[in-house]
Amino acid sequence: MVYFFGFLYLLYFACSAFPGSVEIIAHRGASHVAPENTIAAFIQAWKDNSDAAECDVFLTKDKRIVVIHDISTKHVTGIDLRVSDVNSDVIRTLDAGKLKHPDFTGEKIPFLEEVIETVPPGKRLFIEIKCGQEILPFLKEDIEKNNKKPQLTIIGFDLTTITAAKKMMPEIPAYWLVGRKKDPVTEKLLPYDPNIIQIxxxxxxxxxxAHSLGMTPQLVEKANAAGLKIYVYTVDDVNEAKYLMNIGVSGITTNKPALLLSAIRPVNVSADVNSFKN
Incomplete structure (x- = not known):
């Protein structure tokens, strides 16, 4: 009986320590632990019980969507190939794991459809477009070939591309990524332009x-009043995450989902990784 009431106390604390609920989104998968944007990273994100994962996509020469952050393959494979200039079969020969750690030798740069297949029920995948509108017809095709459409969200920095994505796929949530600008003279970070909400x-x-630095309660409140949610990136510090939760952000993107979840949800239980393997 003592243990039962102790569990209830922990559950109460987990639910009431911070106002509302916040999504914890694994940045490029659980990229602190596994090679970014690989199947291993996304499996780890689900094992950590992340609410969502974020991936980056480019279009190859033969019009396949691959999951990679940079315009070149060099950062993750050591071999410098421009993604848009080569066919997907060439990209798939590259090793995207061994530079992170020898244990990940053999990890491939995945196709988007492979990453989508890993998404468990009740979880979400944020798909960040890293190129232009040329990817949209192929993205729509990849999204519609599975039964996980309600779990997918499109994000990106280029407002024109994100707006076009929303018009092409109105049923898919579209989030605009916004970075901080610097003063050209002092190079200090400038406050967010409040006009971004109306835009x-x-x-x-x-x-x-938006970038987490400089996020304010006033901006969150104004966005919410306009019917917009505020998500932030990329937060790996527990105290910063708690502050952002307290001012009402809807989601936090992090390289360390397990760390943040262990701090903000004391009763968070990791899932069985084997249940997410295809």
Whole structure:
């Protein structure tokens, strides 16, 4: 009986320590532990019980969508190939794991459809477009070939591309990524332009996904009042995450989902990784 009430106390603390609920999104998968944007990283994100994972996509020469952050393959494979200039079969010969750690030798740069297949029920995948609108017809095709459409969200920095994605796929949430600008003279970070909220509304965007530095309660409140959610990136510090939760952000992208979840949800239980393997 003592243990039962102890569990209830922990559950109460987990639910009431911070106002509302916040999504914890694994940045490029659980990229602190596994090679970024690989199947291993996404499996680890689900094992950590992340609410969502974020991936980056480019279009290859033969019009396949691959999951990679940079315009070149060099950062993750050591071999410098421009993604848009080579066919997917060439990209698939590269090793995207061994530079992270020898234990990950053999990890491939995955196709988007492979990453989508890993998404468990009740979880979400944020798909960040790293190129232009040329990817959209192929992205729509990849999204519609599976039964996980309600679990997918499209994000990106280029407002024109994200707006076009929303018009092409109105049923898919679209979030606008916004970075901080610097003063050209002092190079200090400038406050967020409050007009970004109206710009997002006019574009039909569902949420703003902004850099965490400089996020304020006032901006969150103004966005919420306009019917927009605020998500933030990329937060690996527990205290910063707690502050952002307290001011009302809807989601936090992190390289360390297990760390943040262990701090903000004391009763968080890791899932069985084997249940997410295809």
């Amino acid at each position: 997002a509304k006019d574009a039909g965007i569902d949420a703003i996904n």
